[in-house]
């Protein structure tokens with residue numbers, strides 16, 4: 001173990017120095033997300049300047065890895081534009097342990113590379129590796145005595161997908177918890193790190209005008225959508241196994257749903273918040289296998305045009321089976337059986353290669369009970385509160401207003417509230433989440449029981465969809481997904497596509 005001198009220039013509240021160990025140091029996640037986030041944090045002094053970033057990879061040497069990190073920064077964080085002095089400082093924090101994940105000697109070398117920093121050997125292990133390695137690496141860390149906290153904290157960050165279904169998630173939890181305590185395990189869901197998602201907490205519980213309206217008496221239904229124009233890119237192997245339901249609905253989108261539906265926690269602490277989220281998960285009305293076709297829709301992109309360019313069908317993407325029936329679009333209508341939400345549909349829908357990229361939460365209010373201004377006409381288009389999570393983060397309140405002039409006809413008035421101004425750049429999700437791990441704050445991470453509950457809810461859909469022999473297709477670049485409208489039956493205003 002090497003020793004480094006103390007730097008006491010940081011104020012209170014900055015994380016203590018740590019050894020940040022990345023398994024999968026040459027992988028895509030490391031290049032696209034982790035390295036840019038750590039570099040930004042280094043500049044903003046959100047990681048202690050004594051902290052060390054230790055990559056673990058086989059078939060690579062220190063110099064080549066440092067060069068890889070530099071290229072990753074130039075490619076995925078071009079705006080950062082480190083000065084040569086900053087780069088030298090950051091590069092001096094990088095250490096590579098060359099070794100195979102399957103070999104015990106690798107973990108011994110990791111242990112030897114850990115440094116006491118300010119007298120403690122704090123370690124964050126980040127598993128940026130394929131999911132079937134999570135348990136094995138955790139076990140090897142345990143065998144090398146690397147989960148032991150006697151010299152400093154030991155925290156392990158586990159990426160999604162966390163399991164492939166309820167049984168595998170339970171088993172993975174069991175294996176991880178056999179080595180690390182629950183409080184050492186950080187199951188990351190990058191949606192929870194997005195500022196616009198965190199703002200939901202503040203918007204709901206930092207204002208008092210919403211609470212009286214936030215229930216079945218005033219809200220007709222809720223739509224949560226994530227739409228993308230990208231296809232599966234380079235991830236055919238993963239996607240052929242996962243599909244849209246596992247990739248997005250089980251994780252990011254059910255997490256967002258719990259934030260919309262949860263009761264106010266007694267305090268803003270990891271367990272108080274997660275207790276409330278779990279209560280929502282457990283109140284979701286179980287879906288019966290015989291009912292799946294009524295409450296869920298799957299579809300797959302065919303060929304089409306995005307931004308004027310022709311794009312291939314999913315089944316023509318490199319690495320995808322030509323007869324694949326995996327869904328690239330998934331939608332589910334949930335009900336939450338509790339006092340607040342009884343009878344209010346929550347429709348979650350997600351797709352790749354749709355017409356537009358956007359993530360939204362639409363809270364659709366009930367229609368006025370009586371059409372005062374045109375008793376024989378159509379009821380007015382109902383009002384809605386829309387949270388735009390990305391891009392153009394912000395809120396819109398849609399209300400009915402009078403058309404100017406000698407009339408009482410109504411039209412829609414939209415009040416817009418951008419979340420941040422141009423001079424307030426949003427912090428990237430991975431920066432927030434890495435910072436929280438270094439601070440030991442698990443509020444934005446999923447607990448074992450939350451993940452298990454979400455998998456349990458989706459079990460019947462997975463079971464039915466796994467047996468599927470064919471799938472409907474939609475034209476890439478369109479909203480023409482067959483059969484979705486029926487999930488919005490009875491919902492005021494119907495299916496809302498982002499505009």
Ligand code: BG6
Nearest residue numbers: 160190226228247248252359390
């Ligand atoms: C990932 C999914 O977790 O989230 C991807 O695996 C998806 O398929 C991505 O594209 C969406 O994240 P964001 O932050 O771009 O909305």
